[in-house]
Amino acid sequence: MKRFLTVTTAVAALVAGGQSAQAKDLVVGMFGGSFGKAAQTCHIAPFETASGDTVVVQEGSSSQFAAMVRATGGDSDFDVVYIDNSFAAQLAAEGLLQALDKSKLSHAGELVDGAFGAEDHFVQYQWGATAIAYNPADYPTPPDSWADVFTAAASGKVALPDIAGTAGVHFLIAAALLNGGSIDNLDPGFEAIAKIAPEVKAYYTQADQIISMFERGEISIAPWYPDRAAAAGDAGVPVAIAYPKEGAVGIKVTMVIPEGAGNTDGAYAYIDNALSADVQKCFAENMYAGPVNKDVKLEGAAAKAVPPEMFGKLYFPDPEKIAANVGDWRQRWQREVTK
Amino acid sequence: MTRSRSAGVGLIGPASVLILAGFLAPTVIMAMLSLRDYSGMHGIGTDWTLSNYIDVLGDWFYMEIVLRTLALGLVVTVLCLVVGFPLALFILRVGPRMQTVAILLVIFPLLCNIVVRSFGWMVLLSPRGVINDALLNIGLISEPLDLMYNLTGVIIGLVQIYLPFMVLLLVPALQNIPADVEAAALTLRSSRARVFFTITVPLASPGIITGSILVFVLSISALVTPRMLGGPTYRVMATQIYDEFMTNLNWPSGAALAFVLTFIALALIWAANRVAAHLTRGISA
Numbered sequence: 001m002k003r004f005l006t007v008t009t010a011v012a013a014l015v016a017g018g019q020s021a022q023a024k025d026l027v028v029g030m031f032g033g034s035f036g037k038a039a040q041t042c043h044i045a046p047f048e049t050a051s052g053d054t055v056v057v058q059e060g061s062s063s064q065f066a067a068m069v070r071a072t073g074g075d076s077d078f079d080v081v082y083i084d085n086s087f088a089a090q091l092a093a094e095g096l097l098q099a100l101d102k103s104k105l106s107h108a109g110e111l112v113d114g115a116f117g118a119e120d121h122f123v124q125y126q127w128g129a130t131a132i133a134y135n136p137a138d139y140p141t142p143p144d145s146w147a148d149v150f151t152a153a154a155s156g157k158v159a160l161p162d163i164a165g166t167a168g169v170h171f172l173i174a175a176a177l178l179n180g181g182s183i184d185n186l187d188p189g190f191e192a193i194a195k196i197a198p199e200v201k202a203y204y205t206q207a208d209q210i211i212s213m214f215e216r217g218e219i220s221i222a223p224w225y226p227d228r229a230a231a232a233g234d235a236g237v238p239v240a241i242a243y244p245k246e247g248a249v250g251i252k253v254t255m256v257i258p259e260g261a262g263n264t265d266g267a268y269a270y271i272d273n274a275l276s277a278d279v280q281k282c283f284a285e286n287m288y289a290g291p292v293n294k295d296v297k298l299e300g301a302a303a304k305a306v307p308p309e310m311f312g313k314l315y316f317p318d319p320e321k322i323a324a325n326v327g328d329w330r331q332r333w334q335r336e337v338t339k
Numbered sequence: 340m341t342r343s344r345s346a347g348v349g350l351i352g353p354a355s356v357l358i359l360a361g362f363l364a365p366t367v368i369m370a371m372l373s374l375r376d377y378s379g380m381h382g383i384g385t386d387w388t389l390s391n392y393i394d395v396l397g398d399w400f401y402m403e404i405v406l407r408t409l410a411l412g413l414v415v416t417v418l419c420l421v422v423g424f425p426l427a428l429f430i431l432r433v434g435p436r437m438q439t440v441a442i443l444l445v446i447f448p449l450l451c452n453i454v455v456r457s458f459g460w461m462v463l464l465s466p467r468g469v470i471n472d473a474l475l476n477i478g479l480i481s482e483p484l485d486l487m488y489n490l491t492g493v494i495i496g497l498v499q500i501y502l503p504f505m506v507l508l509l510v511p512a513l514q515n516i517p518a519d520v521e522a523a524a525l526t527l528r529s530s531r532a533r534v535f536f537t538i539t540v541p542l543a544s545p546g547i548i549t550g551s552i553l554v555f556v557l558s559i560s561a562l563v564t565p566r567m568l569g570g571p572t573y574r575v576m577a578t579q580i581y582d583e584f585m586t587n588l589n590w591p592s593g594a595a596l597a598f599v600l601t602f603i604a605l606a607l608i609w610a611a612n613r614v615a616a617h618l619t620r621g622i623s624a
Contacts, residue, residue, distance in 0.1 A: 063586050070382070070588065090588065094382040162571050164586045202488075205571035216467060324380040327587045335400055338572040 023052045026266040029068070029081040032059035033208065034231055038287035039082075047273045053266045062087045062166075069096050069258045076258035079267040084166055085122060085252040086326065089319040092121035098257045104268040107275040110293045112311070117319070121256065125274050126283065127290035127306070128251035129314055130161075130170035132242045133224035135214060142242045143221060146178045152221045153196035159210050159222040160193070162203040163333040169326060170249035171223040172333070173317055178246060183317050186329065194336045203338055214239045225251075227288035230305035243310055250314030253289075373594035383590060391595035401579075405599070408576040411490070412559040415497045419505040419554045420547065422498065427509035428539075442510075445503050453500060457567040460496045461487060464568070488570035496564040501557050505550040512546020513539070541618070548615040556604050576600045 026047075030039055036059060044055045060068070062084040069076050069091055076096070083091075091097050100120045102108040108116075108123075115124040132143050138157070143149075152158050161167035176182060176189030201219050204210045207228050213219045214237050226248075229241040255274065257267045273279055280291040284298055290306035291298070298308060373391055376384040395401045430441045448456060463469045464486040471483040486492055516539065524534045540547070562577040569575070576596065583593030 063588065066588055067585050070590075090380060090382070093380045164571070164582065202570075203572050209571070218466075320380060324378070327379050327589055330582075330587055331400075334574070 023054055024263050024266055025056050026053045026079045026263050026270060027056045027058065027077055028270065029058050029060060029065045029078045029083075031061065031082060035287060038283060038289075042279050042282035042286055043270070043274050046279065047270050050273070051266060051269055053263070053269075055270075066091055070094065072258075072260065075260035077262075078258050079261040079263045080270050081256050081258060083122070083254055083256055085117060085124065085254050086166075086169075086319040086322040088117060088122035088254045088256050090323040091256065091258070092117065092119070093320070093323070096259055097121040098259055098261070098264070100257065100271075101268075105272045105275065107272055107277075107293060110277065110295050111275065112292050112294060114316070115252075115292050117254065122254035123256075123271065123275070124252040124254045124292050125271070125280075126253040127292060127311060127314070128225055128227055128253060129243070129248040129290075129306075129310075130167045130174070130223055130251065131226050131229075131248040132244055133210075133214070133222050133229045133239050134242060135217070135220045135238050136240050137238055138220035142240065144242060144245050146174050146223075146244045146246055148244075149221055149223060150175075150192060150196055153199045155220070156199055156201055157218070157220040158196070158200055159202045159204060159213055159219045160200050161223055162205045162338065163326075163330050164205045165207070166251055167207070167223055167225065168203075168333070169322060169329065170251070170317070172329065173315075174223070174244075174246070174249050177315070183321055190332060190336055197337050211237055211239075226305050227290075230288040230301065234301070241305065243307075243313070247313050247315045248310070250311075250316040252316060252319070369594045370598065372591055373598055375591045377589050377591045382588075391592050392599070394592065395595055395599055401596075404574050404576060404579055405603070407574070408559050408600075409603070411493065411497070411565075411575060412555045414494055415501065415558040416551050416555045418494065418498045419502050420551060423502055423505035423509055423550070424547075426502075427506050427513055430506070430510055431513050445506050448499070449503050453563050454567070456500060457496055457564045460492070460499070460568055464492050464495065487568055488573065490569075492568035493565050493573065493575075496568045497558050497561060500561075500564060501554045504553050504557065508550035508553065509543065509546045512543045512549075516542045544618050545615065548611055548618075552608055552611050555607065559604065560600065 028044075030036060036057065040057075044057070047053070048055055058078070062082075065078070065081045065083050066087040069078065069081065074096060088097065098121070100116070100123055102116070102120065105123070111123075117123070132146070132149065134143050136142075143152075149158060149160075161171055163169055163172060172186060172189045172193065173183055174189075175192045176186045179188035179192050181188035202210075202213065204222075207225060210219065210222055210224065211228075211232050213222075214232070217238075224239075224241070226241045226243075229239050232239050233241075255271050257264060257271075261267055274283075275293060277291075277293045277295040280289075280293040280296045281298070283289045284291045284296065284302045284306065285300075288302055288305040290311060291308075296308075298306070372383070374387050374389065376386045376388045376390065378384070426441075426445070430438055430445070433441065461468070465471070466483040466485075466487070468487075470486065471480075474480045475483065486495070520542070521534055521538055524538050525531075529537075559575075560577050561575075562581055565573060565575045566578050566581075569578075577600075580593050580596045580600070583589050583596060587593075
């Protein structure tokens with residue numbers, strides 16, 4: 001028996017070794033958790049079948065990927081990185097990303113306007129939003145305005161996103177817009193949030209931190225992401241999503257090919273696959289990711305979580321303005337809000 | 340060069356190379372990084388500047404973080420000492436079988452990852468956690484205690500995590516004290532308390548000081564436990580450095596903060612060594 005095992009392991013090792021020698025590896029940086037599972041089904045599996053390449057996944061967050069790409073200074077270990085557009089804009093400005101060649105992306109013409117970043121350094125494959133998550137039991141009539149978050153603060157059942165994450169930056173901008181400011185004048189936003197800060201139940205830095213707060217009934221409303229809220233709702237958490245009438249703040253999640261990527265051909269094939277209508281629909285149904293391919297038609301739960309008609313009503317802040325100023329905003333937030 | 344000298348060079352060579360390449364070179368690179376300018380959208384600049392240090396040292400916001408970190412380190416060190424000293428004495432004076440068990444129990448937590456241990460404390464300390472639930476059920480409290488996401492939680496976690504270091508350094512120090520000295524004092528009708536404070540503690544001071552320095556330095560540079568038990572917005576030096584590097588991508592500012600922390604730690608170690616040298620005159624460690 002022992003001998004049989006040795007022989008089989010040796011054969012298995014030989015086969016595995018032989019395979020990896022022929023096909024290439026594609027190193028992909030992506031987000032973890034439920035996102036990683038959906039990406040395995042919709043993005044990785046079809047790509048591996050079609051190309052014969054092996055995808056090596058490294059999990060992390062946008063900011064961690066940005067730090068890693070910068071640390072390797074133009075000779076990145078990654079071939080493809082999933083990253084929020086403000087970090088992509090930052091890396092592009094530092095000359096760390098390849099400009100994408102649209103002719104190598106067969107689905108480029110099917111995408112919504114503005115999917116490609118300035119000078120084509122990144123391509124959006126998914127839209128998301130920072131909207132309002134609420135407990136339906138506490139809100140017989142769903143909230144319909146950012147103002148509802150502020151009025152609910154007095155009840156002590158509000159959680160806010162910390163500015164470390166995308167939702168925090170977006171909520172700050174939304175608060176400024178609500179109070180007569182803009183992305184260039186965030187003073188009204190800081191003032192409004194600082195006013196309710198003492199009554200805020202908690203700040204979250206990672207999206208899934210507030211799931212347990214909704215479960216335990218500690219909070220009834222929070223600025224959050226529709227995709228996460230829909231997934232949590234499916235799992236039985238008492239949470240639903242509302243798009244505020246002033247407009248939710250849109251998120252562009254992009255894919256980039258860093259300078260120095262070892263398998264550029266594989267990277268283009270991987271991205272092109274992710275932009276195709278079928279895969280976009282798959283990702284929307286598995287992950288509630290808003291599709292950017294105009295040929296995708298959604299129905300059922302996905303259409304409710306990321307309604308295609310909502311896409312045009314989203315406010316997409318300028319990623320370059322965010323990248324240039326977010327450091328100052330974070331400092332000010334730490335001093336005035338979460339001190 | 341004599342033969343023994345060349346052999347000596349050969350022996351210290353690998354270690355020297357390792358220290359130069361693995362420690363000194365990165366430190367120099369970080370020091371240079373901390374003197375660069377930074378702005379969003381342009382990244383790390385090429386100009387030399389002291390502004391990263393001036394921003395930290397001239398800003399009450401950062402000084403508060405520095406002071407909070409030092410206070411945290413001090414409290415954790417004192418608590419480790421107060422809890423660890425009796426434990427070390429117990430280990431030393433109990434029977435051989437019990438001694439082995441006790442030492443194993445002290446070492447055992449070190450085998451477990453620090454994230455897991457911190458998470459364990461989250462399970463215990465959270466508002467609906469084991470401790471609060473138990474206290475609520477037996478009616479001792481009517482509202483859950485705030486044990487987590489504040490200083491209390493961080494202190495509890497750090498004391499548990501660094502207690503083994505203190506104990507493991509105190510045991511040999513106490514072992515070095517000849518039993519005859521205490522026995523002699525007791526024969527001369529000195530009270531037990533007096534023996535403890537005038538004989539045991541002074542003679543154990545080399546161990547107390549090394550243990551305290553180690554626990555203090557580990558506490559002020561701890562990242563995981565303050566982040567997990569202090570909550571996302573609880574700030575000490577280590578979490579602030581991490582955020583500068585990983586969230587703000589402002590590496591020069593993070594590097595400057597790291598050097599401020601390093602210099603504070605070095606200054607304190609130096610001072611503690613001076614005090615130790617003064618206290619332990621004539622005691623062989």
